[in-house]
Amino acid sequence: MLKIHHLGHSQSERIVWLCEELGVPYELVHYTRDPVTMLSPPELKALHPLGAAPLIEEDGMLLAESAAIVEYILARYGHGRLQHAPDHADFAAYLYWFHFANGNLQPVMGRSMMIGRCALAADHPVQTAVQGRLDKVLALIEARLGQNDYLAGSDFTAADIMSVFSLTTMRLFQPLDLAPYPHILAYLQRIGSRPGYQRAMSKGDPDLKPMLT
Incomplete structure (x- = not known):
């Protein structure tokens, strides 16, 4: 059986969620973050040199990096679901x-x-550059979700x-006001209504109320 090494409040929620959507056992x-450093505990560092999650194990294989893990699970268990074929x-x-x-x-x-x-001061060049890039990224997502229910089009996918x-x-670590982005907020409500997402968050992060607003 697939084993998911899940660090609470981290990108590894993606893997739990994917398995719930696909019905993969x-x-x-x-694992819980160190309360002072907010980093991974020693147990994760013992599994992988970077000490990061997610990690999966299957048949003696250990795989890191969330995108690689998502692609691996889709290839082995997706049967064409949650992804679009080349045609x-x-x-x-x-x-x-x-x-x-x-x-991005x-x-x-x-x-x-x-x-x-x-x-840094609000007008510091570095602060201005970083904020400007974030604004552009969020504006792009907002525009996309104003045209489509989901990022890849009309269908919910691994994207x-x-x-x-x-x-x-991520907003636990970097507060972000999404009020200027109504299409993103509506999208998050659609996500929050998915049973697979609800199950994944309740299993992986039962202490966390999903930040959908």
Whole structure:
């Protein structure tokens, strides 16, 4: 059986959620962040040199990186679900938004968090540049969701599973007011109504109320 090493309040919620959506059986091993450093505990560091989650184990194989894990699970257990085939009209959009999550959205959220901790003046060039990039990224998502119910088009896909963490749980670490983005907020309500998402969050992060507003 697939074993998911899940760090609470982290990107590894993606993997629990994907398995719930696909109905893939799994064993969940839960880890808690250090209360002072907010980093992974030693038990995770013993499994992987980077000490990060998610990690999955299956038949003696250990795999890290959430995007790689999502692709692995889709390839082995998806049977075409939650992804678009090359002949689908939205195939290119699916690829773009799947990789946009870790290529743009999550990095800019991380930079904003780090720069915010430096307490720079609002008009400092670095602060201005980082905020400007974040604004552009969020505006792009807002525009996309104003045209489509989901990032890859009319259908819910793994591109959404990859992206939602940054718009929700990441805000525990980097507060973000989404009030200027009504289409993103409506999208998060659609996500929050999904039974698979509800099950995943209740199993993986039972102490956390999903940040859907």
